[in-house]
Amino acid sequence: MAQYERSRTRTDAVVRKSGIVVVMNKSHIETPEHMVNTMKAVYEAGFVAEVTFRIEESLLREAMSEMVRLQASAPADNPFVLGVGSVINPKELDAAIEMGFDMIVAPANVMGGCGEGKDFVRIAHEANVYVAPAVFSPTEINYFLERDDGLEPDMIKIFPARSHGPKGVADLLAPFARERHKGKIIMPTGAVDLKTGPEYIDAISKRGFTPVLGMSAPLQLVIDEKKPGDINTINRALNDFKNKFQR
Numbered sequence: 001m002a003q004y005e006r007s008r009t010r011t012d013a014v015v016r017k018s019g020i021v022v023v024m025n026k027s028h029i030e031t032p033e034h035m036v037n038t039m040k041a042v043y044e045a046g047f048v049a050e051v052t053f054r055i056e057e058s059l060l061r062e063a064m065s066e067m068v069r070l071q072a073s074a075p076a077d078n079p080f081v082l083g084v085g086s087v088i089n090p091k092e093l094d095a096a097i098e099m100g101f102d103m104i105v106a107p108a109n110v111m112g113g114c115g116e117g118k119d120f121v122r123i124a125h126e127a128n129v130y131v132a133p134a135v136f137s138p139t140e141i142n143y144f145l146e147r148d149d150g151l152e153p154d155m156i157k158i159f160p161a162r163s164h165g166p167k168g169v170a171d172l173l174a175p176f177a178r179e180r181h182k183g184k185i186i187m188p189t190g191a192v193d194l195k196t197g198p199e200y201i202d203a204i205s206k207r208g209f210t211p212v213l214g215m216s217a218p219l220q221l222v223i224d225e226k227k228p229g230d231i232n233t234i235n236r237a238l239n240d241f242k243n244k245f246q247r
Contacts, residue, residue: 008129019211029059032059036070043236084101093120102129111245117133132152133156133157178208183209
C-alpha cells in the first residue's frame, strides 16, 4: 500500500472543487460498515464526506481502519479526503488526528479546555490537518481573519447558519469584504438544503468569499426511508440531490 501523507493544500483543492461537504450522523451511520459504504459513495459522487463525533468514537475507529486503506489507494488526481466534525474538546481533536482524518471541523470557535481558537488551528496544522472552526458573530470572524501569526484557519464555518439565513450571512460578512480576504472559504452549516443552498452561495460569493456548503441534504433519502448504510439508497439519494440541486 502506498504511503499516505496528509496535505492541507491537497485537501483545500478537493474542498473547493466539490463545493459541498456532506455531513452524516447517527441517522446515516449505525455500524462501521455503514460508515465505509456512505463515505465511499459520497466520494464517488464527487463530494467531501464528513462524519461527526456524535457517532460513537469506537465505531469511527473501527471504520477508519478500512477508510485509511481506501484513502491511501485513491488516485493522485482524485484524492479521497476524510473529514470529521462536531469536535468539541482536545481529546476528540487528538483522536481525530490519530485516526487519520484530513479535515477537522468544530461547531464553535474554541473547544472546551483548548485555550483559544488559534490553539485549535495550531494543533491541527502541526499534523498537516485542514481545519474549520465555526463562528457566529462578527467578533469571531474578525478573530480568525485578521491574524498576523499564521494561525488563520483553512476554512471558516458559520454555525448554526439557520439562525442567520442567507441574508444574515451576507450582512455578517459585509464588513470583512477586503481584497486580502478574497477567496477565503466560508462554509454555512445547519438547515442548508436544496432551497437555501443556492441562496447561501449567492450571498457569500457577492462578498468576495468562496462558498462551500456543509449539509446533510444529499443523504435525506437515507433518513426518509430509514435505510442507513444501504448502498442502493445512498446512491439514489446522492443522484437525486445532484439532479435537483441548482448551484
